[in-house]
Amino acid sequence: MTQDTETLARAVTSGDRRALSRAITLAESTRPDHRAAARALLRVLATAERDAMRIGLSGTPGVGKSTFTEAFGMRLVEAGKRVAVLAVDPSSARSGGSILGDKTRMERLSRAPEAFIRPSPARSSLGGVARRTRDAILICEAAGFDVILVETVGVGQSETMVADMTDLFLLLLAPAGGDELQGVKRGIMEIADLILVNKADGDLAATATRTCADYAGALRLLRRRPQDPEGFPAAMTCSAVTGAGLEQAWEAMCRLDAWRREGGHLTARRRAQAMAALDQEIREGLLTRFRAAPAVTARLPALAEGVRNGHLTPEDAAEQALDLFVAGEKPLPRP
Amino acid sequence: MTQDTETLARAVTSGDRRALSRAITLAESTRPDHRAAARALLRVLATAERDAMRIGLSGTPGVGKSTFTEAFGMRLVEAGKRVAVLAVDPSSARSGGSILGDKTRMERLSRAPEAFIRPSPARSSLGGVARRTRDAILICEAAGFDVILVETVGVGQSETMVADMTDLFLLLLAPAGGDELQGVKRGIMEIADLILVNKADGDLAATATRTCADYAGALRLLRRRPQDPEGFPAAMTCSAVTGAGLEQAWEAMCRLDAWRREGGHLTARRRAQAMAALDQEIREGLLTRFRAAPAVTARLPALAEGVRNGHLTPEDAAEQALDLFVAGEKPLPRP
Numbered sequence: 001m002t003q004d005t006e007t008l009a010r011a012v013t014s015g016d017r018r019a020l021s022r023a024i025t026l027a028e029s030t031r032p033d034h035r036a037a038a039r040a041l042l043r044v045l046a047t048a049e050r051d052a053m054r055i056g057l058s059g060t061p062g063v064g065k066s067t068f069t070e071a072f073g074m075r076l077v078e079a080g081k082r083v084a085v086l087a088v089d090p091s092s093a094r095s096g097g098s099i100l101g102d103k104t105r106m107e108r109l110s111r112a113p114e115a116f117i118r119p120s121p122a123r124s125s126l127g128g129v130a131r132r133t134r135d136a137i138l139i140c141e142a143a144g145f146d147v148i149l150v151e152t153v154g155v156g157q158s159e160t161m162v163a164d165m166t167d168l169f170l171l172l173l174a175p176a177g178g179d180e181l182q183g184v185k186r187g188i189m190e191i192a193d194l195i196l197v198n199k200a201d202g203d204l205a206a207t208a209t210r211t212c213a214d215y216a217g218a219l220r221l222l223r224r225r226p227q228d229p230e231g232f233p234a235a236m237t238c239s240a241v242t243g244a245g246l247e248q249a250w251e252a253m254c255r256l257d258a259w260r261r262e263g264g265h266l267t268a269r270r271r272a273q274a275m276a277a278l279d280q281e282i283r284e285g286l287l288t289r290f291r292a293a294p295a296v297t298a299r300l301p302a303l304a305e306g307v308r309n310g311h312l313t314p315e316d317a318a319e320q321a322l323d324l325f326v327a328g329e330k331p332l333p334r335p
Numbered sequence: 336m337t338q339d340t341e342t343l344a345r346a347v348t349s350g351d352r353r354a355l356s357r358a359i360t361l362a363e364s365t366r367p368d369h370r371a372a373a374r375a376l377l378r379v380l381a382t383a384e385r386d387a388m389r390i391g392l393s394g395t396p397g398v399g400k401s402t403f404t405e406a407f408g409m410r411l412v413e414a415g416k417r418v419a420v421l422a423v424d425p426s427s428a429r430s431g432g433s434i435l436g437d438k439t440r441m442e443r444l445s446r447a448p449e450a451f452i453r454p455s456p457a458r459s460s461l462g463g464v465a466r467r468t469r470d471a472i473l474i475c476e477a478a479g480f481d482v483i484l485v486e487t488v489g490v491g492q493s494e495t496m497v498a499d500m501t502d503l504f505l506l507l508l509a510p511a512g513g514d515e516l517q518g519v520k521r522g523i524m525e526i527a528d529l530i531l532v533n534k535a536d537g538d539l540a541a542t543a544t545r546t547c548a549d550y551a552g553a554l555r556l557l558r559r560r561p562q563d564p565e566g567f568p569a570a571m572t573c574s575a576v577t578g579a580g581l582e583q584a585w586e587a588m589c590r591l592d593a594w595r596r597e598g599g600h601l602t603a604r605r606r607a608q609a610m611a612a613l614d615q616e617i618r619e620g621l622l623t624r625f626r627a628a629p630a631v632t633a634r635l636p637a638l639a640e641g642v643r644n645g646h647l648t649p650e651d652a653a654e655q656a657l658d659l660f661v662a663g664e665k666p667l668p669r670p
Contacts, residue, residue: 326624
């Protein structure tokens with residue numbers, strides 16, 4: 001490890017905000033030298049032995065996710081917690097940038113010295129976003145944050161991805177007629193630990209209560225998971241605007257977290273997540289090395305052209321490319 | 336290529352049914368010698384220069400997919416077409432078997448000599464199912480089938496997978512209230528070429544017509560795709576029980592197919608599909624070779640244990656495993 005990395009690690013763990021941002025930027029880079037430095041950094045930070053509650057948060061657009069994050073985050077800050085908010089938006093890879101205005105929509109939280117907001121990295125693949133977010137969680141944890149909120153737009157597989165890297169998963173929903181209950185995909189219901197029906201204020205208060213009861217009923221139909229205490233997954237109402245229900249929601253999260261820590265479920269979950277991360281790193285790493293191998297870059301275009309023209313089956317072309325990759329890593333045979 | 340493979344290829348193209356089944360079974364095998372034989376077989380069969388219409392079919396459970404396939408398939412058979420039905424059910428990988436009773440639910444079609452029904456292979460991954468199904472399509476095509484129906488349960492990503500290996504995609508839906516329209520995922524609407532509202536008979540006829548109009552309206556809101564002639568994607572009603580609308584549906588498919596062939600869209604689509612298959616074969620092949628490398632199998636368990644215990648970061652463990660893989664393929668340095 002270079003002097004630089006060591007200095008950066010020390011600055012991150014001592015709470016230096018600029019160092020924190022720089023560390024995350026380093027982890028987001030795909031440059032091979034940056035990757036190596038990021039790996040070294042994470043190796044050091046992993047020894048920091050700090051422990052945060054990692055909370056995943058998703059919700060359909062318009063449900064008030066930013067307002068909720070702002071209100072909920074400020075509540076935690078006022079209770080003496082340090083809060084990091086990481087946004088994950090795989091779709092931003094296509095549109096070329098991170099969610100605009102995240103910080104402006106969380107005006108108070110972004111100004112609080114105890115809080116840190118980081119927009120989504122613009123990456124080309126879900127796998128790339130997953131790796132960077134995993135790294136960012138660990139960096140924020142080493143930096144001493146008590147709660148790390150990982151917020152995602154409900155697009156494609158991003159919810160499952162976020163649930164796979166957090167300790168508990170919140171699903172934020174809007175008050176709605178009973179018919180729309182089916183609109184929430186069953187798969188999402190199954191990964192939620194806490195459903196929060198937001199906007200339980202003013203004219204919508206009664207509808208929110210009814211919606212909440214509908215979801216509570218739907219949750220009871222799901223099979224009981226071993227990692228859940230009595231009463232979980234739960235459905236509750238809240239209002240990011242009036243603050244109603246936020247305290248109760250936080251209490252529920254703490255109760256669930258404490259139960260899972262005590263029963264060893266949290267350790268088991270984090271271990272399983274680390275194993276899944278290893279699997280993913282291997283898949284991505286194989287592809288990266290394959291694509292960078294000179295023998296492959298020299299011949300793959302011709303093989304692909306053969307497939308395009310129908311002169312080669314995809315199976316045969318892949319086999320040839322893989323043989324080239326493996327042989328290309330060997331020293332040339334002596335004449 | 337062995338004598339056996341050549342004999343098998345000749346038997347398949349001459350229309351031998353047992354050879355067809357055996358060829359698909361060979362392609363479904365993961366044994367390395369079977370994979371090599373299957374690749375050789377596909378290489379020969381690719382030269383058969385036959386051409387089928389490859390139709391993907393999906394629909395929610397209970398919509399009458401089997402009844403539709405039976406009625407539609409019999410119609411084609413009566414019109415002199417040879418029809419192959421391939422079922423794709425990635426969830427069968429978990430339950431350990433292929434869809435039970437597919438053949439019994441298609442009693443007439445399964446007895447017709449011009450038809451061939453093959454249940455889903457039980458595979459461990461979506462990628463595995465994709466490869467086998469792609470191969471099975473090519474084998475059926477070489478065997479002289481005119482229409483290949485690839486049927487999938489609407490689970491997870493299986494629809495996209497099937498759309499990615501067929502020429503056109505049918506979405507079978509049930510008559511329903513307008514509210515449920517939103518239940519059909521937007522992504523699925525976007526890959527559909529023809530929406531068929533089934534059960535347009537008896538009491539449900541009026542509802543089916545209304546549902547069809549709703550979907551037609553929704554389809555008009557989607558952006559026009561370059562591969563579609565005027566009026567497509569289309570929504571129509573049909574009844575698998577009375578046979579109403581089946582003729583019109585087939586005519587629409589033929590019209591779409593002819594238009595796409597003429598405009599070069601079909602060739603472009605199949606080329607893109609072949610390139611995607613190449614990409615997928617490379618990904619799967621890299622993993623297969625990695626897992627089989629002696630240096631990896633010897634050390635990976637210890638590396639994984641290090642990750643599990645938190646002594647190693649997933650990034651570091653992956654990097655070490657990948658180094659072992661690459662080095663393991665090299666001859667040992669001389670002393």
